[in-house]
Amino acid sequence: MIDIKDVKSVLAANATSVCHKLFPSGKVESGCFKIGDVHGEAGRSLSVQLHGDTAGAWTDFESGKFGDLLDLICESQSLDLKGAMDWATQQYGIRTQAPTQKIKAAGKKKYNTPK
Numbered sequence: 001m002i003d004i005k006d007v008k009s010v011l012a013a014n015a016t017s018v019c020h021k022l023f024p025s026g027k028v029e030s031g032c033f034k035i036g037d038v039h040g041e042a043g044r045s046l047s048v049q050l051h052g053d054t055a056g057a058w059t060d061f062e063s064g065k066f067g068d069l070l071d072l073i074c075e076s077q078s079l080d081l082k083g084a085m086d087w088a089t090q091q092y093g094i095r096t097q098a099p100t101q102k103i104k105a106a107g108k109k110k111y112n113t114p115k
């Protein structure tokens with residue numbers, strides 16, 4: 001199962017790459033990625049933070065929409081959350097983590113012998 005926090009973390013760490021994949025015609029200005037809107041129209045209304053603790057946070061100042069990169073993938077690609085997670089895992093090679101099983105070590109039983 002993929003942890004949504006892990007996906008968000010990978011996306012934030014790759015915010016510039018994500019933005020360029022979603023919006024090839026966007027521009028980087030002063031640490032932000034700028035594009036017209038979630039549909040990739042020309043302009044500068046939509047701004048995505050590219051660095052620091054807020055990397056991946058976006059706001060479309062014209063529409064008032066905002067969110068993180070998973071939200072932006074949902075909006076721009078017309079996907080639900082599961083579809084956005086699938087997109088992110090495919091684009092960035094995020095692997096599911098299989099549940100770990102504890103394996104009991106095969107050992108010899110120790111017997112107390114009387115002295």
